[in-house]
Amino acid sequence: MIKPASTPTLTPADIARVALKRLGEMGLPPTPENYSRFYNAITTIKSASEQSEEELKGAYRVLFRVNDVLDSVHDLTHAVLAELSRSSEEMGTSLEALQATDDRQVVSGLLQHIIDSTGQVYSSVAASQRDLNQLKESMLAVQADLAINRKTLEQDPLTGALNRQGFEHVLLREVKRAQRHGGKLTTAVIDLDHFRDINDRYGRQVGDRILTHFSSVAKAVLRDSDTLVRYGGEEFLLLLPETDLHGAGFLLDRLRHVNLKTPFFQQQQRIEVRFSAGLAQWRPDENGHAMVLRADEALNQAKHSGRDTVIHARLC
Numbered sequence: 001m002i003k004p005a006s007t008p009t010l011t012p013a014d015i016a017r018v019a020l021k022r023l024g025e026m027g028l029p030p031t032p033e034n035y036s037r038f039y040n041a042i043t044t045i046k047s048a049s050e051q052s053e054e055e056l057k058g059a060y061r062v063l064f065r066v067n068d069v070l071d072s073v074h075d076l077t078h079a080v081l082a083e084l085s086r087s088s089e090e091m092g093t094s095l096e097a098l099q100a101t102d103d104r105q106v107v108s109g110l111l112q113h114i115i116d117s118t119g120q121v122y123s124s125v126a127a128s129q130r131d132l133n134q135l136k137e138s139m140l141a142v143q144a145d146l147a148i149n150r151k152t153l154e155q156d157p158l159t160g161a162l163n164r165q166g167f168e169h170v171l172l173r174e175v176k177r178a179q180r181h182g183g184k185l186t187t188a189v190i191d192l193d194h195f196r197d198i199n200d201r202y203g204r205q206v207g208d209r210i211l212t213h214f215s216s217v218a219k220a221v222l223r224d225s226d227t228l229v230r231y232g233g234e235e236f237l238l239l240l241p242e243t244d245l246h247g248a249g250f251l252l253d254r255l256r257h258v259n260l261k262t263p264f265f266q267q268q269q270r271i272e273v274r275f276s277a278g279l280a281q282w283r284p285d286e287n288g289h290a291m292v293l294r295a296d297e298a299l300n301q302a303k304h305s306g307r308d309t310v311i312h313a314r315l316c
């Protein structure tokens with residue numbers, strides 16, 4: 001069931017409430033320092049200190065390889081230029097000598113020398129072209145590594161959905177796009193209901209598989225242009241370009257319907273998971289994070305009004 005949110009705008013107290021909820025989820029005491037850490041977590045890209053050792057190792061491996069390839073390109077172009085300059089000097093000297101003599105034998109010797117020099121330049125450029133082709137292949141391999149690294153950095157390993165860091169990029173891109181084209185953009189923050197009970201009853205491993213199952217169901221109802229994010233433990237976020245509140249409400253109804261029709265089964269036992277959600281449509285006077293906070297606040301209201309429901313944050 002869809003109900004309008006009762007509070008049209010977010011007050012600082014609303015933001016603080018959302019912040020405190022996030023701090024609680026992270027197990028942090030609500031000190032001012034932690035409050036700003038929360039804010040950073042939601043508004044900025046993960047800092048290097050928060051990246052895992054593996055992520056950093058991968059990033060450094062790629063950087064070293066890029067460095068090696070660039071060094072090789074530098075050495076190669078330097079060698080080609082030196083060779084060209086030497087040959088051009090030699091040919092210049094031969095030409096001068098050619099102009100200064102009428103002796104057929106000397107002319108013939110000088111012409112042969114020019115032909116040899118041209119041949120050397122040709123083979124050295126041909127060798128450099130082969131080397132450059134090899135370097136191009138190395139660069140393509142580095143590019144593939146970068147794509148894998150980026151995936152590792154921006155994807156949630158459990159569900160394959162985007163993580164928060166990946167979401168930051170998509171959010172920025174989609175808000176810019178909506179600004180440029182006067183387009184619509186809506187976000188949904190979705191939280192599975194009573195997930196603690198599921199973990200307690202069936203164990204955390206089953207809980208993990210239910211999270212993966214839910215994200216597959218969500219992916220199945222989304223359009224290619226929509227984005228699914230694992231926003232927190234049992235919390236997901238949808239970013240829906242070219243969609244208004246009405247369309248997003250329709251989509252969440254479909255998600256609810258498909259989710260109930262395709263429950264998770266554990267040893268032939270049906271485990272039904274329901275969800276609450278908050279929806280907010282981007283306003284031209286706000287940034288993407290403000291929209292997400294409004295959706296988060298609407299989600300809070302959905303939880304307080306008994307769960308298994310979707311609340312729309314007011315557009316104005």
Ligand SMILES: Nc1nc2c(ncn2[C@@H]2O[C@H](COP(=O)(O)OP(=O)(O)OP(=O)(O)O)[C@@H](O)[C@H]2O)c(=O)[nH]1
Nearest residue numbers: 191192193194195196197199204205207208233234
């Ligand atoms: N299995 C599993 N559980 C997780 C993961 N991340 C968070 N959780 C669990 O999700 C539960 C969230 O509990 P609560 O914040 O109390 O929320 P809830 O039980 O869903 O209750 P409401 O949101 O109020 O409906 C906790 O038990 C977390 O341990 C995860 O990656 N895997």
